[in-house]
Amino acid sequence: MKKNTLITLFLFSLLLLIVVSITLLLNFNKTNRLLTNNEDRTGMFNTDTNPMMGNGQMRSNNTADIINDSQTQNKLKLPPLLESDQETSTDIFYTLTTQSGTTAFKDGPLTETYGYNGSYLGPILRIRKGQNVHLTTINKLNENTSFHWHGLKIPSNVDGGPHSPIQPDGTATVDFTVMQEAATLWFHPHPEGLTGEQVYNGLAGLIYIEDENSDALDLPKDYGVNDFPIIIQDRFFDENNQFNYEDIRNINGTQGDTLLVNGTISPYIEVKNEQIRLRLVNGSNARNYQFKLSNEEFFSQIASDGGFLNEPIQMDTLQLVPGERAEIAIDLSDYKNGDTLQLMDGNAEVLSIKIVEEIDPDGIPLPKTLNDISTNFDNVSVPDKEMTFSGMGNMVAIDGKQFDMNRINLRAKKGITEIWEITNLNAMMSGMIHPFHLHGVQFKVLDRNGEIPPLNEQGWKDTIALYPGETVRIEVEFSKEGIFMYHCHILEHEDNGMMGQIIVE
Numbered sequence: 001m002k003k004n005t006l007i008t009l010f011l012f013s014l015l016l017l018i019v020v021s022i023t024l025l026l027n028f029n030k031t032n033r034l035l036t037n038n039e040d041r042t043g044m045f046n047t048d049t050n051p052m053m054g055n056g057q058m059r060s061n062n063t064a065d066i067i068n069d070s071q072t073q074n075k076l077k078l079p080p081l082l083e084s085d086q087e088t089s090t091d092i093f094y095t096l097t098t099q100s101g102t103t104a105f106k107d108g109p110l111t112e113t114y115g116y117n118g119s120y121l122g123p124i125l126r127i128r129k130g131q132n133v134h135l136t137t138i139n140k141l142n143e144n145t146s147f148h149w150h151g152l153k154i155p156s157n158v159d160g161g162p163h164s165p166i167q168p169d170g171t172a173t174v175d176f177t178v179m180q181e182a183a184t185l186w187f188h189p190h191p192e193g194l195t196g197e198q199v200y201n202g203l204a205g206l207i208y209i210e211d212e213n214s215d216a217l218d219l220p221k222d223y224g225v226n227d228f229p230i231i232i233q234d235r236f237f238d239e240n241n242q243f244n245y246e247d248i249r250n251i252n253g254t255q256g257d258t259l260l261v262n263g264t265i266s267p268y269i270e271v272k273n274e275q276i277r278l279r280l281v282n283g284s285n286a287r288n289y290q291f292k293l294s295n296e297e298f299f300s301q302i303a304s305d306g307g308f309l310n311e312p313i314q315m316d317t318l319q320l321v322p323g324e325r326a327e328i329a330i331d332l333s334d335y336k337n338g339d340t341l342q343l344m345d346g347n348a349e350v351l352s353i354k355i356v357e358e359i360d361p362d363g364i365p366l367p368k369t370l371n372d373i374s375t376n377f378d379n380v381s382v383p384d385k386e387m388t389f390s391g392m393g394n395m396v397a398i399d400g401k402q403f404d405m406n407r408i409n410l411r412a413k414k415g416i417t418e419i420w421e422i423t424n425l426n427a428m429m430s431g432m433i434h435p436f437h438l439h440g441v442q443f444k445v446l447d448r449n450g451e452i453p454p455l456n457e458q459g460w461k462d463t464i465a466l467y468p469g470e471t472v473r474i475e476v477e478f479s480k481e482g483i484f485m486y487h488c489h490i491l492e493h494e495d496n497g498m499m500g501q502i503i504v505e
Contacts, residue, residue: 079229
């Protein structure tokens with residue numbers, strides 16, 4: 001009898017163990033799916049050392065793989081060139097409205113999105129050096145937003161940072177004079193704690209600045225024919241084609257498994273066999289991109305964040321971290337009608353380039369001189385300011401502190417050149433790249449770990465990669481007074497408090 005009781009207890013215990021194990025396994029699988037859509041999509045972790053790549057760029061390991069969609073290719077959508085409300089010889093007026101809507105990215109249900117003057121992304125604002133710009137900004141969302149002009153050298157009261165929220169149905173006027181050279185800039189929201197979600201939902205647009213130099217340079221400049229805006233983002237679609245940011249948000253940087261270029265999945269362009277110009281913008285929340293051509297041939301980088309480089313730089317690989325921009329030229333003169341070429345991110349196809357017409361096979365070479373930016377790497381003095389970036393997730397910090405709207409972290413004088421030394425304290429083997437962005441200026445990179453920066457970083461910059469364990473020195477001069485932000489451009493890090501503010505007097 002005792003033996004039978006023991007056997008019964010044993011069988012009951014075994015059955016209970018099986019039930020508990022199955023329950024734990026189901027919960028694990030549910031959690032694992034969230035991680036797959038969330039933490040495994042961070043894409044900024046470095047599990048290996050960062051080998052140097054073309055022209056001094058360093059590769060980071062993206063942990064979220066992009067799915068190469070097998071669907072039919074789609075013609076690249078082009079953001080509309082915004083028509084001005086009014087224009088004179090000295091002034092131009094524009095209106096921008098944030099709004100919610102739905103967008104068709106793929107077959108099935110429409111995706112709920114945000115956009116400027118439309119349902120997703122925004123138009124291109126064209127302005128000129130010396131022009132007086134007047135922007136009417138309207139918020140039709142059901143939450144606060146702001147309009148940040150990323151890369152513009154403008155007063156802080158119109159910069160559109162977290163100090164300048166616009167409430168639902170609110171309107172604000174932005175007035176400034178363009179005081180910088182030709183460049184491809186962008187705009188996006190910057191409200192405290194909401195930047196990542198609003199950008200992920202679709203709020204981003206481009207600014208083209210032109211000047212006499214850009215007018216004179218013999219470069220591709222026929223919009224949508226040989227000169228293309230390329231806003232690269234990654235998104236995750238659920239089974240109903242929705243973004244569902246709150247479900248997949250990752251505190252170390254939210255990523256997706258599907259590439260969107262100007263809101264297009266699997267895009268292509270049709271071009272002649274000539275020089276073409278791609279204005280690359282990393283508009284993702286957290287993903288680094290490693291651009292190359294499918295045939296591994298060279299292309300030429302002609303501009304960085306804040307304008308033209310001094311001369312075209314031959315590249316075979318180009319990394320852009322979130323917020324960075326670069327303009328590249330691709331010589332297609334050796335291609336024939338019917339040939340194709342792909343712009344790649346690692347093994348993922350970003351853009352298919354289809355040659356549909358042959359013209360002069362000799363082509364037109366790029367200008368040898370594009371700009372005249374002074375560089376002096378021999379007289380780098382003791383830094384005027386030092387700062388450290390550290391941490392991950394909710395523990396990110398600058399100089400050991402998280403953002404406080406009521407605290408001024410740094411002070412500077414208008415018109416005084418300073419050297420800033422910025423260090424990423426994260427360990428090389430397990431740390432993260434922190435993209436450093438500074439409002440209100442275009443700066444120069446002086447060195448990386450004491451070494452002269454690569455040629456393609458010797459132009460004007462407003463965003464740079466800080467690699468784990470690395471120290472970068474930059475030359476900064478503010479031309480406007482006020483309070484400006486500096487922060488990590490992993491948008492979830494920014495929202496988590498990896499941000500500081502400097503007052504310029």
